[in-house]
Amino acid sequence: xxxxxxxxxxxxxxxxxxxxxxxxxxxxxxxxxxxxxxxxxxxxxxxxxxxxxxxxxxxxxxxxxxxxxxxxxxxxxxxxxxxxxxxxxxxxxxxxxxxxxxxxxxxxxxxxxxxxxxxxxxxxxxxxxxxxxxxxxxxxxxxxxxxxxxxxxxxxxxxxxxxxxxxxxxxxxxxxxxxxxxxxxxxxxxxxxxxxxxxxxxxxxxxxxxxxxxxxxxxxxxxxxxxxxxxxxxxxxxxxxxxxxxxxxxx
Numbered sequence: 001x002x003x004x005x006x007x008x009x010x011x012x013x014x015x016x017x018x019x020x021x022x023x024x025x026x027x028x029x030x031x032x033x034x035x036x037x038x039x040x041x042x043x044x045x046x047x048x049x050x051x052x053x054x055x056x057x058x059x060x061x062x063x064x065x066x067x068x069x070x071x072x073x074x075x076x077x078x079x080x081x082x083x084x085x086x087x088x089x090x091x092x093x094x095x096x097x098x099x100x101x102x103x104x105x106x107x108x109x110x111x112x113x114x115x116x117x118x119x120x121x122x123x124x125x126x127x128x129x130x131x132x133x134x135x136x137x138x139x140x141x142x143x144x145x146x147x148x149x150x151x152x153x154x155x156x157x158x159x160x161x162x163x164x165x166x167x168x169x170x171x172x173x174x175x176x177x178x179x180x181x182x183x184x185x186x187x188x189x190x191x192x193x194x195x196x197x198x199x200x201x202x203x204x205x206x207x208x209x210x211x212x213x214x215x216x217x218x219x220x221x222x223x224x225x226x227x228x229x230x231x232x233x234x235x236x237x238x239x240x241x242x243x244x245x246x247x248x249x250x251x
Contacts, residue, residue, distance in 0.1 A: 002227055004029030007082040009074070011065055011092035011128060014041035016198045017147070018091035019048075020219050025087070026053040028223075033078040035092070037064045065092050065124030068131075075131040087226050088132045089145045093121040095162045106160055114161040121165035122173075129177060129188075137184040143226050144181070146174050148192030150241045166192070170237045178235030187234035189225045193218050194241025208243025 008025050012018035013034030022032045026049050034049070036042040039062055046060040059081050061074035078085055096117030097103055102110065129144060136142030151159060152166025170190050178188040195205035195212035202212045221240055224230055239245060 001029035002223075003087075005031075006086040007031040007033065007078065007084055008087035008089065008226070009033045009035060009078055009085055009128075009132060010089045011035045011063075011124075013060075013091065014038050014045040016091065017196070017215050017218055017222075018089070019045050020215050021089050021091065021222055022058070023049055023052065024219055024223055025226075026057055030057070030087070031082045032058040033061055033074070033081070034058065035061045035063045035065070035074050037062065065128055066119040068127050071124070071127045072131050075135060079135055084139055085132055085135045085142065086139075087143050087145070088128065088136075089147075089222060089226070090125045090128060091147050092124065093147065093165075095151075095159045096120070097159055097162075103158070106157065117159075117161035118165055121162060122168055125169060126173065129173070133177075133181065133184075133186060136181075136186050140185050142181075142184070142186040144177065144186065144188045145222055145225060146170075146188070146190040148174075148190045148237060150192060150194040150239070150244055152192060153239065153245055174237060175235045182234065187225075187230070189230075189233060189235070190237040191218065191222050191225065192237055192239045192241070194239075194244040206244065206247060207241060208247060211242065213240065213242060 003025050008030050010018050010022050013022050014036035022034050026032050034045050042060040049058040061077045063070045063074040096113050100113050102113045146169045148170045149166040151163045152170045156163035174190040195202035197212045
């Protein structure tokens with residue numbers, strides 16, 4: 001039971017890699033706080049984890065990470081329920097053009113689309129990092145994981161704000177926060193996937209391995225970085241993309 005007695009907060013916890021991370025951590029003994037803005041999805045996710053691993057080990061916190069007061073309330077709910085926060089996994093986010101169904105060229109895109117993308121992929125992550133680090137600093141321990149993307153390392157002319165936000169997480173927020181968190185024994189790392197089969201369309205992106213990743217492959221890396229096996233790893237970005245970044249020609 002690698003994570004016995006530890007408490008993990010997971011944003012975007014109602015679905016995808018957020019929910020899968022929560023289930024894997026709960027299986028290893030952790031207490032889980034699933035954070036999401038979708039009440040129906042959140043209730044279903046909490047019920048699923050509770051049925052598998054016990055209702056005493058999981059709670060949900062309805063939260064829009066773009067709202068600092070809601071982020072703070074989610075942190076407080078976690079501490080009230082379990083007494084501490086050992087792990088934060090920032091899975092919430094996504095390409096704003098896909099989420100909002102807007103596919104105009106950059107020059108024609110309503111600025112509200114880019115505002116939304118920067119808020120959920122960057123501002124909300126920093127909000128969550130700050131309020132959780134307040135608790136972790138009191139404990140003098142903790143692990144924070146950012147979910148980056150190959151889009152933060154290659155041009156993305158159809159998703160410019162997404163690429164900008166993920167690049168900022170990889171190159172700015174992760175190493176800067178790791179440097180700050182070191183004095184509090186808080187490790188901060190970033191996991192940057194290439195195509196992942198959380199959506200069928202990802203299978204069309206080329207990689208050297210000739211396929212997209214299974215979600216479990218990404219979560220396995222996240223859990224390793226959260227574990228004591230990675231106790232000497234901080235401030236780094238881990239690209240897990242099947243070699244897409246070194247393809248001579250990309251679609």
